[in-house]
Every structure is written in C-alpha cells, then in structure tokens.
Amino acid sequence: MGLFSKKEESILGVDLGASSVKMVELKKEKHQMHLVTYGFSSGELKMPDDDLEQRNLQAALIKKVAQGSKVKTKNVIASVPLSDVFSAVVRIPNVAKKEQTALIEREAQKFLPFPVAEAVVDWKVIEDKKKKDAKGKSFEHQKKEIASDIQALITAAPRSTVTRIADVFKRAGFTLKSLETEAFALTRSLIGNDPTSVLLVDVGAVRSNFFVVENTLPVMHRSMQLGGVNFTQALDNVLKVGLEKAEQMKSDIMSTGAIEADETGFPKIFQQTIQPLINEIRYTMNLYTTQQGGTHPERIVLTGGSSLLPHLDAFLSHTFNMKVFVGDPWARTWYPENLRPALYEIGTRFAVSVGLALREGQ
C-alpha cells in the first residue's frame, strides 16, 4: 500500500434465508457506498435435517453465488433469521451507564424463552415522547419527568445462532464481521434518517413481516404466514395452468387480458388472498398506537419480492387512505446508470442485503 493511498475494503451484505441466499457487495469511495456486485441463488433449497449437513450446504451455496457474481471481498455482514430474534421496548430507571447493562439483562430475561446468559443482547435508547413533551414545561416538571426513566429497544438472539452463522461463513471461506437483524438492515436501506413513523411491510415468498419504524428505530415487529406462494396458488385456482406456469405469469398477469382489475388496478382474483395481510396491517398500526403509545404511521413502505404484485401499492393506498410506495433500497448507493432498470426489478428482494452492507458506510 502506498504511503498516502488508503486502501478501501469492500463489504458483502448477505441475507441468508432458510432456503435462499442474496448478497450485495458495496465499497466506500469518497463519502458514498458504490455497488460492486450482487448475486442470489435461484430456486428453493431443500434443507437436510442434520445440522452439519445443513451448514455445509449453506456454505456451498454462499460460495457458489459469490463466485458466480465475482465477489471480491472476504468480509461479510449477515442477517440473523427473524425466527431467532427477540425484541421489546422497555422502560428502565435512568441510572448510571455501568448499572444499565444489568437492568437491561433483567428486562430481556422477561421476554426471552431461554437464559439471558445464553443470549447476545443489544440495546438502543429510544427518544422519549414524554421527554419531548416536557420540553415546553417548567424546569421542576422537566426535572421530575426526565430524571425518572428511559425507554430502550432491546434486541437479542441466542449465542448459539451467532456461533452457527459464523461457522457457516468460515466454511464458505468468509469472515463474519458482524451480524444484524433484518429489521435494522431494512430500516437502513429503506428509511435512512427519516424520523417519522413508518410501517414497513416485507411481503416475501412464504411470509410477510411488518415493522413499525419510528425515530429510525424498528420498534415493533409482527409476522404472518402469507406470501408469493399464496398468490401463485390463487392464480392457479382460477387459470388451472399449474403452479410453475402460474408463478411465471404472476408478474405480468394483466397483459393476459383474462384478468379483471378493481378501480386501483389490483387484480380482483387476489383480493381474497390479500385480506389477512390487510387485517394484519390494521392490527399492527392499532397495536402500536394503543399498546405501545407510538405515533400512527404516516405511510407504508413495501418491500419483498411480492410487493411487485401489480398495483399492490395503489390498492393498499386506497384501502388505508395513506401514502404507500415500494421502497428503493438503492437510493443511498451509487451504481452505473445503465443498471437502473435491472436494479429496480430486483431491489425489492435485496433490501436486507443492501441494508447490511450499508452499515459499513456509516
């Protein structure tokens, strides 16, 4: 390395799902993250029961996708599977920093289904509404309210999960630099520094996830078993073309002319399938405002492959009378202009991996 040249390392963000892998390599140049390459595994991977076989299979898949996309770095930031993440918003007394850890661990133990000693625990202070409201009040009043307690978002995962993921990457020839939850990764790539209350809806292949993000922190998460496969099934029930063909037709069904749309452009044949998702959105927003005392989300940001169902954004916007749009995870990254159409198309599936890699740019 030259005396004055600083070698900038790139970083690989890896969204390691149960049956697929998506990765994005970014490199910091000047003050922006630049896209180096991206890749994903196609098709579902059938996982063996044996854990060691599973690790080897996942490692082989990571290696194959990385080689196929000519990944240059060995440094990885990966996501923890949502099923292994436990989080809650708690209040603790506003004590000295060194005493806070013990209090946080005691709170974490209340919602963890295993001993806190076996968990990796992380936490962030949430800007308190009570404190904000107290700003205009008398000094005595402020002192009383501010001194009393703090609100924190605790996130925890089993230590064994962390060890397991590090091992998978080691087997693939990579070094795991850090781990993060999907919630934080999505917040970084889709919300950035926007402090308003937003509902993030990730509609994947088999599951949908709902995150409320306020003050740039993912403060609530809910999940349900509904995703692309259900819409493929609904399409096949009507067209009787088989699941494989229905899957191919799904993104372009309006062009077949055989499908009727409602006034928003959303296909009528999906309206029954989408209903549980609508109920869950309504329920999550209510729960957040009533139980957690949060601000009602101002808008909905969609992501996940199934957020590209024709006119889903317009349909939800009409249903909830709110601003709804498909998030662009590349908005904070530099990339060659000619890649724009391709990146838009796959962006909904890469929001987690982009968010993971963007962590390095902070």
Ligand SMILES: Nc1ncnc2c1ncn2[C@@H]1O[C@H](COP(=O)(O)OP(=O)(O)OP(=O)(O)O)[C@@H](O)[C@H]1O
């Ligand atoms: N243009 C499109 N229109 C409609 N659906 C699409 C489109 N592109 C991809 N999908 C659907 O998106 C789904 C895959 O999305 P994604 O990659 O976000 O899921 P996943 O993260 O692997 O799934 P999960 O989170 O449920 O494990 C598939 O069901 C696929 O059919």
Ligand SMILES: [Mg+2]
């Ligand atoms: Mg997903």
